[in-house]
Amino acid sequence: MPPSKVSVLGNAILFLSALTGAQESEIPTFEHHSPPAYPPPIGTGDGFPEWSEAYSKAQAVVAQMTIAEKVNLTSGVGWEGEQCVGNTGGVPRLGIRGLCLQDSPLGIRFGQYSSAFPAGVTIAATWDDDLAYARGFAMGVEHRGKGVDVQLGPVSGPLGLFPEGGRNWEGGGSDPYLSGIGLASAVRGIQDAGVIACAKHFIANEQEHYRQRGENAIAINESISSNVDDRTMHEVYAWPFADAVKAGVGSIMCSYNQINNSYGCQNSELMNGILKNELGFQGFVVSDWQAQHGGVATALAGLGDQNFYSANSYWASNLTGAVINGSVPIWRLDDMATRIMASFYKVGLDKDRVEVNLDSWSTDVYGYRHYFAQEGYGLINGNVDVRGNHATLIREIAAKGTVILKNVANALPLQKPRQIAVFGSDATDNPRGPNGCPDRACADGTVAMGWGSGTANFPYLISPLSALQNKAIADNTVIQWVVDDYATGHMKQTATQATVCLVFVKAQAGEGFVGVDGNQGDRKNLTLWSNGEEVISTVAANCNNTIVTIHSPGPVTLEEWIEHPNVTAVVYAGLPGQESGNSIVDVLYGLVEPGRLPFTIAKNAKDYGVSLMYEPDNTYAPQQDLGGLLIDHRYFDKHNIEPRFEFGFGLSYTTWKYHKIVVRKTNAGPYVPSSGRTPAAKTTKVTESAESLLFPAGFTKVRFYNYPWFNSTSDVKRDGENGPSDAYDPNGTATRPAGGAPGGNPGLYDILYEVNVTLSNTGKRNGEEVVQLYISQGESDDPVRVLRGFRRVSVNAGKSTTITFTLTRRDISRWDTTTQNWVVSPAEKMVFVGRSSRDLPLVAKLNGGKKSIGYSKNKPGRQGHGMKTFM
Structure with a gap:
C-alpha cells in the first residue's frame, strides 16, 4: 500500500x-x-x-x-x-x-x-x-x-x-x-x-x-x-x-x-x-x-x-x-x-488484548x-519496548540468508587477515541516520531494506564497516576504508596496501508511490547503484584479493566484473535488517553457513524472457500479459538458457556428496472431487x-x-x-470440485510418495546443506522441472544423514482447465534431488522403482555459473 x-x-x-x-x-x-x-x-x-x-x-x-x-x-x-x-x-x-x-x-x-x-x-x-x-x-x-x-x-x-x-x-x-x-x-x-x-x-x-x-x-x-x-x-x-x-x-x-x-x-x-x-x-x-x-x-x-x-x-x-x-x-x-x-x-x-500504544503519525x-x-x-x-532478544534471531536469519556466489582458492572464510581495506558507501552509515529517509526511500549509506509501506524504523543499524572495525580490533587487524563511491584515486592507493579488499555495492527498489533517482518503485535496470561497477573494477585492478558483497532487492547483472581474476569471492547479502554488519561478518569469517539463491541471476536481463511495462500500451487501462508457467528458473530451463547463477545455487564452506535415492509409493486412496453446496x-x-x-x-x-x-x-x-x-441467493452455490477445505480439496494433500536420500558431509568442517527436490511432470507443455521439496540440514564433518521428503497429490498434479480440477497426467514422472535447480545428481522414477544416477554437467546437472483468459 x-x-x-x-x-x-x-x-x-x-x-x-x-x-x-x-x-x-x-x-x-x-x-x-x-x-x-x-x-x-x-x-x-x-x-x-x-x-x-x-x-x-x-x-x-x-x-x-x-x-x-x-x-x-x-x-x-x-x-x-x-x-x-x-x-x-x-x-x-x-x-x-x-x-x-x-x-x-x-x-x-x-x-x-x-x-x-x-x-x-x-x-x-x-x-x-x-x-x-x-x-x-x-x-x-x-x-x-x-x-x-x-x-x-x-x-x-x-x-x-x-x-x-x-x-x-x-x-x-x-x-x-x-x-x-x-x-x-x-x-x-x-x-x-x-x-x-x-x-x-x-x-x-x-x-x-x-x-x-x-x-x-x-x-x-x-x-x-x-x-x-x-x-x-x-x-x-x-x-x-x-x-x-x-x-x-x-x-x-x-x-x-x-x-x-x-x-x-x-x-x-x-x-x-x-x-x-x-x-x-x-x-x-x-x-x-x-x-x-x-x-x-x-x-x-x-x-x-x-x-x-x-x-x-x-x-x-x-x-x-x-x-x-x-x-x-x-x-x-x-x-x-x-x-x-x-x-x-x-x-x-x-484474551489479554493489548491497548494500542503506538502512533503512526x-x-x-x-x-x-x-x-x-x-x-x-x-x-x-x-x-513500550517489544524487541526482547530478537536481535539474535535477526542476525542469524540475515547471515543464513546470505549467499556465497563465488569463492576462488578459499578466499573465504577470512582468517585474521593482516590488513583489510573496505570500499563503497554501502559499507557505511547514512549521514542522516538509519531512518533519515522517509519510508527508507533513498540509497544513502548501506542498504538493509527496500522502501515504501513494507518498511519499519530501525532501532539501530549496524553497518558493515562498524562490524568489521570491531572484528579487526579483536583480531589485531589493520583496517582502512574509502566510502566515497567516486573517490577512485584514493581507492587505488588504499587497495594496493591491503591483504584483502572488501567492496560493498548496492541496488535499491520499493513501492511506486515514491521514486528514487528516476526509479519509480520498479528498478529501471539491473545495474548497480552508486557507481558500483566502477568501484569494483577500480579496486580489483589494484588488489589481487577483492571480495564483493552485494546488498540489493533482487538480481543484479554481474558480467562486467564477475570473471575478473582478482575478484576472488562474491557474496549476495540481500536486505538483512538491523544486524546487517554483524551478519555479514559472521559469513565472511565462516561463523555461519550461508544460504541459497531464491531467484535466478541471469547473464543478461533479456534472458528472463519478460519485460516490465515502463510505458503504457494504452492510456485507458494498460494490458500486461503475465505469460504462462515459466517464471524465473522454469523459463531458463525450458529455453536452455545458461544463467550466471541458477535458482537454488549457493556455495558451502564444506563439501557434500549425494548418494542413494529410494522412492516408495504409499497406499493413498483415490481423489474424490468435492460436491454439494456452500x-x-x-x-x-x-x-x-x-x-x-x-x-x-x-x-x-x-x-x-x-x-x-x-x-x-x-x-x-x-x-x-x-x-x-x-x-x-441465500442458499449458497455449488462447491467447486477442487474445493472442500482450507487450502483446497483435502485429497490434494494425500501423500502419494516418500523419497529418501542420503547425504554425506565429505569436508573437514561441520556444515549445513540445502537439499532440494524437483519433479518433472512429463508433459510437453509442463516446465522441465518444478521445485517440490527442500530441507536445510546440519551434518557434522565426515558424517551422513538420511532425508525423507513426502510428495502429495498436489505436488505432482496439474490444473485441468476443462474439468476445473487438479489431475495427475499419465506421463512418466521423475524426481531429482541435489544442491540447486541445475545441480541434481540423484534421479528416480516416481513409480516405486529405485534408481540412482549421477548426471554429468551437460545433462540436468549444473551448467555453469496464445493467452487463454483465466476463470
Missing part, C-alpha cells in the same frame, strides 16, 4: 463507466475478461476443526449486533483517523474495540522500540521454514505488544516475475513452492503470537508502474490489467496463497491492479470463486489502501472496506444504506462481520489520537428501519471520521441500487 490504506470484505462485475464517468462507447474492448462468480460463499467453519470454535464465538457475538455495529466493524474510520495505518470501527456496547491494522511484513512500520527484521527475500534465501516461522512469531509478538490486531504481511505478491519489480524483496522468492512454504510458515508464526496475519497482495501484482490510476500524475484512466490464463493462475500465482489458507491465515489483502480487466478488490471470480469457494478461505479480505473502487459491487464480490481518504468511504453509512435498501443482502453483511470476528477469536484476541509521547482531525489529545506513544444464509430479512439507524441523540462526532449512521433517512437511496439478482 502507499503512504496509507484499508478496507474489510466482497464484488460484482466491474463497470468502468461507473468509475470514470466515461460513456460505454468510449471504453476500449480488451481481450481478457474475468467472469462473475456469485453468490459470495458464507464462512461457517463447519467441518474445519481449526476454525469451528472461533466461528461458534463469532456467530454468537454477531447475532447480538445491530446493522450499524456490523457496518462499523467492517468499515475503516478514515486515513489518519486513529493511531494505526488502518483502523476499523468497533462495537463499544459489546466491549469490542475496532481493529488496528499495521504495516509491515518485516516489522512495525513507524514503530519505536521495535525491530527491523530481514526482508522477505532474505528469509527466502535461508531455505529454512523453521526460521521463517521464528521470524513470523517474533514479529507477531512485537505487533501484539504494541496493540496491533492485524499485521499487514507476509507477502507472496509480487511473486517476482520481473526481476526489476519494486516490491519483490517483500516476498519469498521467485518460485511458487518456495514462496508458499515461507508464506505459510510466517502465517503460523504471526498467528501463534496472537495477531491476525494478512497475506498479500492477492493477486498478480507484479509491478509498481501503473498499479493505480493517477499515481504520481501518470495519465491512465484505470489501473494496469495483469492478464493471466487459468492454469497459470492456479499453478503459479494462487499456489502460495493456497498454502497460506491451509495454514489458517485470518486475512488476505487484495491488490491495486486489475486481473483480466476486473479490479482485484472487486473481482468476484478471484474472491468468491477461487479464494472462498475453491480454496475454502474462512477469514476476511481487506482491500489495499485506495484499492476499492465501488461500494455495492465490492461487497457482493467478497470484499470489506476503508478508503484512502478520511471522511470519504464507499462503505460506512453508504453500506448501511445499501443493506437497508436491499442492494446488499443482510446475510452478506452478517458474513462480513462474522469472518472478521472468527479471525479475531481464532488468534485469541479476546507522530513520535511524540502526547498528541492527537485523531491526527487528521487534530482532536482527542492525550498519550499516543507509550514507547453453506446457506441463516438471516435473509432486514428487521431494522432506516429511522433506527440515525446518529444517536447527543452523539459528538470526530471531524472527518467515517460513521455507520445516517444524518437523515433521506440519505438512503432507494432507486437503481440493486446488484445482480444471483448475488442475492
